[in-house]
Amino acid sequence: MSGHVAKPSGTFEVLKTDAHSSARLGRLWTAHGPVDTPVFMPVGTQGTVKSLEPRDLIENGVQIILGNTYHLLLRPGMDVVSGCGGLHRFMGWDGPILTDSGGFQVFSLSNLRKVRENGVEFRSHIDGSTFFLGPIEAMAVQRGLGSDIAMCFDECPPYPCDPQTACQAVDKTLSWAALCRREARAPGQLVFGIVQGGEYAPLRERCARELVAMGFDGYAVGGVSVGEPEPVLLREIEDGVRHLPVERPRYVMGLGDFGQMAASVANGVDMFDCVMPTRHARNGSAFTRHGSYPVKAGEYKLDTRPVEEGCDCYACRHFTRAYIRHLLNVGEILGVRLLTIHNVRRYVTFMAEMRAALAAGAFEEWRSEWAARVQETKSKRSGE
Amino acid sequence: MSGHVAKPSGTFEVLKTDAHSSARLGRLWTAHGPVDTPVFMPVGTQGTVKSLEPRDLIENGVQIILGNTYHLLLRPGMDVVSGCGGLHRFMGWDGPILTDSGGFQVFSLSNLRKVRENGVEFRSHIDGSTFFLGPIEAMAVQRGLGSDIAMCFDECPPYPCDPQTACQAVDKTLSWAALCRREARAPGQLVFGIVQGGEYAPLRERCARELVAMGFDGYAVGGVSVGEPEPVLLREIEDGVRHLPVERPRYVMGLGDFGQMAASVANGVDMFDCVMPTRHARNGSAFTRHGSYPVKAGEYKLDTRPVEEGCDCYACRHFTRAYIRHLLNVGEILGVRLLTIHNVRRYVTFMAEMRAALAAGAFEEWRSEWAARVQETKSKRSGE
Numbered sequence: 001m002s003g004h005v006a007k008p009s010g011t012f013e014v015l016k017t018d019a020h021s022s023a024r025l026g027r028l029w030t031a032h033g034p035v036d037t038p039v040f041m042p043v044g045t046q047g048t049v050k051s052l053e054p055r056d057l058i059e060n061g062v063q064i065i066l067g068n069t070y071h072l073l074l075r076p077g078m079d080v081v082s083g084c085g086g087l088h089r090f091m092g093w094d095g096p097i098l099t100d101s102g103g104f105q106v107f108s109l110s111n112l113r114k115v116r117e118n119g120v121e122f123r124s125h126i127d128g129s130t131f132f133l134g135p136i137e138a139m140a141v142q143r144g145l146g147s148d149i150a151m152c153f154d155e156c157p158p159y160p161c162d163p164q165t166a167c168q169a170v171d172k173t174l175s176w177a178a179l180c181r182r183e184a185r186a187p188g189q190l191v192f193g194i195v196q197g198g199e200y201a202p203l204r205e206r207c208a209r210e211l212v213a214m215g216f217d218g219y220a221v222g223g224v225s226v227g228e229p230e231p232v233l234l235r236e237i238e239d240g241v242r243h244l245p246v247e248r249p250r251y252v253m254g255l256g257d258f259g260q261m262a263a264s265v266a267n268g269v270d271m272f273d274c275v276m277p278t279r280h281a282r283n284g285s286a287f288t289r290h291g292s293y294p295v296k297a298g299e300y301k302l303d304t305r306p307v308e309e310g311c312d313c314y315a316c317r318h319f320t321r322a323y324i325r326h327l328l329n330v331g332e333i334l335g336v337r338l339l340t341i342h343n344v345r346r347y348v349t350f351m352a353e354m355r356a357a358l359a360a361g362a363f364e365e366w367r368s369e370w371a372a373r374v375q376e377t378k379s380k381r382s383g384e
Numbered sequence: 385m386s387g388h389v390a391k392p393s394g395t396f397e398v399l400k401t402d403a404h405s406s407a408r409l410g411r412l413w414t415a416h417g418p419v420d421t422p423v424f425m426p427v428g429t430q431g432t433v434k435s436l437e438p439r440d441l442i443e444n445g446v447q448i449i450l451g452n453t454y455h456l457l458l459r460p461g462m463d464v465v466s467g468c469g470g471l472h473r474f475m476g477w478d479g480p481i482l483t484d485s486g487g488f489q490v491f492s493l494s495n496l497r498k499v500r501e502n503g504v505e506f507r508s509h510i511d512g513s514t515f516f517l518g519p520i521e522a523m524a525v526q527r528g529l530g531s532d533i534a535m536c537f538d539e540c541p542p543y544p545c546d547p548q549t550a551c552q553a554v555d556k557t558l559s560w561a562a563l564c565r566r567e568a569r570a571p572g573q574l575v576f577g578i579v580q581g582g583e584y585a586p587l588r589e590r591c592a593r594e595l596v597a598m599g600f601d602g603y604a605v606g607g608v609s610v611g612e613p614e615p616v617l618l619r620e621i622e623d624g625v626r627h628l629p630v631e632r633p634r635y636v637m638g639l640g641d642f643g644q645m646a647a648s649v650a651n652g653v654d655m656f657d658c659v660m661p662t663r664h665a666r667n668g669s670a671f672t673r674h675g676s677y678p679v680k681a682g683e684y685k686l687d688t689r690p691v692e693e694g695c696d697c698y699a700c701r702h703f704t705r706a707y708i709r710h711l712l713n714v715g716e717i718l719g720v721r722l723l724t725i726h727n728v729r730r731y732v733t734f735m736a737e738m739r740a741a742l743a744a745g746a747f748e749e750w751r752s753e754w755a756a757r758v759q760e761t762k763s764k765r766s767g768e
Binding site for chain 1: 430431432434435436437438459460463464467468469474475476503675685686688698702703704706707709710711713714716717718720722
């Protein structure tokens, strides 16, 4: 546990606050150890961060991962995960796990949804079998998974969305949050409320205030990065975070763009998750401190440099772009795996550098440098 | 290098010979270190033992791997592998590598083959582009790959095959072998001749005797396990090996059945390769000391035992059948990878146990015990 004396689950230490923004350096304690914030959580949809083992996550410096209630409920099912001792033991990961509630997937993936007063009836997107997920069920599943942080079951409206629909989603989200808060929890399990409200600041404010009145261990901003333009997205986050207590962790769900994460941290956000590092690896894209690039491209055919020069990940220490490009182009699993190792390391390093800048009182300088470097690389490429 | 004083590449030490069979314990020295024999070589078709990294091979105790000339020639091409410093550097594997000559794939995979006096013109099975591979070209490719052991370019006839065709294939194989033997080699590179002759003992004998007269660093039996019944296969191996010198290593190409490998070792064979451990992992089959079984089967849904009880591989030390079954069933790459780690470890352990039995003068007892255990498990299963 990094040499710290363990603190009770739910303890959130704000270690330093930036002088020029709402950014802060923190540490959140969970039943499976501490998490240094701001933090990025790789997504382990089906009981694995795709292609990676727990030892890879540890080697990469990953402190916490996200598990998906919806996917695990469908396959392998709760009889299996609970029967195997919960998600930590099932997947062999002994660090902190945050689970979502399944709400987002129910509204985006499943078929034949019927929204009821107390939850949603839906058909599996895999085999059409029927499930019911509401606040009671979502908390029961997350209790069975044994995650360290459980999320409230919410209604996530699409973008764009009229004020009436957004308002109804907030109403539903709030009444479901009240139910989630009362449910039994796994030992030491924290529960976070989710701020909805679409692009409407008054709805975001009402949702945040009512959740805070109920009192949660942390708060998330949901329903962002669902297709809205970046200025709208950043305003939604600002509107959501503004009314949340500084002494509790704040989490923006599904956000993985480096610039957007840095902007969110400046607004006081502490936690992020996204499929970008893993999904982009499967598509052959590498993230670097200069932006991203397609490793499969012909120009890397004979390139004996690592995927990212200066990177300390296993893939960059041992293999060339030429080799990883070859593996990706011939469909070898190892190519995806090596690029996933790198991309996840890039995300972990991004947050670690951000935390170091916060500790040094140089967050804004670091953020500007990052943005300038990425912009310069973009200009160079388009100028070629 | 296992604490031994390094010996010149090509040195083959017969450390012990079995009292009741032709089996022997040996050590073959290559430019990249020693190989304890009998040995199994996992197949790294396209520059990777599928889903595994060099560190996985080392952790599993793999001493030597096989690379495929045909596949690497087609993709990524020799400009890339040579440009990246040869196969060892390209794939980050510093141990011994044996490369085949491409002959087998030219005759089994490629399209529109035209067999000429000095080689074969063929079209790539991937994009139809035209290549020419003969003894000169195959040796040049293997020199560029920088393998520790290069194989002669041979003609591998199908099964069944009439005596006339088999005889012509032997003629071609011998005249090509004479050319291969004269070609320049990578530093310390050994060259093995290949005994063809189909199911015809006199042809196998002639091929073996003429290759031995030319003098190679080692000898392989080729054209086996291409569809013939097991008694024919074992006789072919016996007929091929009988006329080979005891002081040189012997290798049966493409053989991976445990019982057949043990029988071949009893006939004096030292080396094997096969895609079975890796390919079966992709199909969800686990190899154990009791035989093989489909991990995907419903009966393992809640099975919290490792893939093989008592196995010391990473997969068995950390994960359950239930978890690996789940990963395989939802198409997660990690499932294939974990099962590959286990299967390769099972093959390495099989050979290590065989070598221990040879060292203890108990090879036949060990072989009988293995066969009895597998038979007993089969009977139990069919009796269920």
